Amino acid sequence: MRYLPLTAADRSAMLERIGAAHIDELFADVPADALQAGPIAGLAPHASEMAVERHMTKLAARNLSAGAAPFFLGAGAYRHHIPASVDHLIQRGEFLTAYTPYQPEIAQGTLQVLFEFQTQVARLFGTDIANASMYDGSTACWEAIAMAGRVTKRNKVLLSGGLHPHYVATAETMARFTGDVLEARLPVLSAEADDAELIAGVDGETSAVVVQYPDILGRVPDLAAIAEAAHAKGALLIAVVTEPVALGLLEAPGVLGADIVVGEGQSLGVGLNFGGPYLGLFGCREKFVRQMPGRLCGETVDADGRRSFVLTLSTREQHIRREKATSNICTNAGLCALAFSIHMSLLGGEGLAQLAAVNHGRAQAVAAALSALPGVTLLNNAYFNEFTVLLPSDARQAVRALADRGVLGGVALGRLYPQASQLHAGLLVTASECTSDEDIAALVAALKEVL
Structure with missing residues (x-):
């Protein structure tokens, strides 16, 4: 059964106290196209625990976890090995x-x-x-x-x-x-x-x-x-x-x-x-x-x-x-x-420096491999484990095409800056200690096909 702790009278009293005529006024700052107008499509109003479990498992299976494919995403969230x-x-x-x-x-x-x-x-x-x-x-x-x-x-x-x-x-x-x-x-x-x-x-x-x-x-x-x-x-x-x-x-x-x-x-x-x-x-x-x-x-x-x-x-x-x-x-x-x-604590100062050095080395390997591809230009003079390459066309298309080939190839600047067409050729690529030689080879092979 649904848990409804407030009665209609309770809600009316609360709205009156804060000077709102209707509860929808509390969501005035939310863009209209982001509001859910009715029940969520595809979800039954009620179901058994087993049915809900099966449904949620199917939804979860549509996700692609970071460790399940060659992974070069970053832009503020990074894949590292956690002991x-x-x-x-x-x-x-x-x-x-x-x-x-x-x-x-x-x-x-x-x-x-x-x-x-x-x-x-x-x-x-x-x-x-x-x-x-x-x-x-x-x-x-x-x-x-x-x-x-x-x-x-x-x-x-x-x-x-x-x-x-x-x-x-x-x-x-x-x-x-x-x-x-x-x-x-x-x-x-x-x-x-x-x-x-x-x-x-x-x-x-x-x-x-x-x-x-x-x-x-x-x-x-x-x-x-x-x-x-x-x-x-x-x-x-x-x-x-x-x-x-x-x-x-x-x-x-x-x-x-x-x-x-x-x-x-x-x-x-x-x-x-x-x-x-x-x-x-x-x-x-x-x-x-x-x-x-x-x-x-x-x-x-x-x-x-x-x-x-x-x-x-x-x-x-x-x-x-x-x-x-x-x-x-x-x-x-x-x-x-x-x-x-x-x-x-497990890393210590020396271990952190070693981890950072491995990250930078992996990024150098990826940058060198991508720079060797026709039409791909490395933007950075200096970087740590993340750098930008310029592609011949909109990087968003390349990212989607790479994903179709099972490679999460980076973050397109067009995704971060959709309003700035001058940035759309940029692809932000990240490497870490988790990036293998096989991952790099898969990225290069897939990008060759895409370009």
Whole structure:
């Protein structure tokens, strides 16, 4: 039977209280073509458990998992090998429902895990501190923009053309309600990132400059030069890292002058999972700690002098600050943070550097093989494990044709930027330690047929 906890009178009273005539008014911001007008086609109004199970199994069989085909997708979500020990440990009973606790005195183990996680993120990012994780990379990016506004008392933000368009869209959605002015731009199909254009745009009204590192085309921007220009005008540099494995080879953004470093932690310990849940990372300079969103776990001693852990700062809306909170979307995926931390612990600093070197080597092999094909041009002068190639025609057609041949050949820039025809020849290709020589050969053979 259906569970309907509210009566018609209950719903009418609630609508009257908030000043809405009908429940549909609560969905006014949802585009009309995205609303479901009636029952979902193909689903019976009721069915037995076995029938539902069979139906859902058939639907699931239509998916193609990352490990079932040569896989070269990236663009913010990456396939890496996750050691079996990660999954084994996170499924221990004391961890499986992990969440930043509201009663820290009875959750010392969870707090210690998050304390260690914060330490790892801070060292990875080169920042003084890091919080106990956030919802995902895109919302962490927006929180950094909002934080920069609180720090600088300004509201103009420059977004690099190399910033992932989904991160841009998230920031634009939130800025509609805050008054922040976001100056976004499209990427240019050039070997170098748009550093000079960004630097030229910084002025005395700029709150922050947001730069992805490496960027959406796989290029590596000069963070030090951008940081110097931003600081000269009193602005902050926000670095966005969508592929944390890259920091095994690249200098940490905080060391290069970034004031706030955010990113997506999915690459370490967290599978692709067809899109989530993922893990937002957030670090910054210590002097900004009271403007940092989310929660901060700290170390102290108890009444008997024993090492213990506490929630040092908790500036979110569900805690005591409520309307004075710095954020209301700083949900902490504690289990994903734990998986990240276990994977990082298993690798260690040396192991992370070795993993990064393997990733770069695999990407070099793919780039060399594709560049040898007639009509295919490598865009990048430098890259980590992701790069852009230019095809003779719209890359979306090539991606579909490759998929028909059982190869997930990359992300077409036309998919990310459908409004920008000048980018449609671009194909973003990613390799990792999971990319085999057989995968590369399959990609090259299939692309030969397609072109």
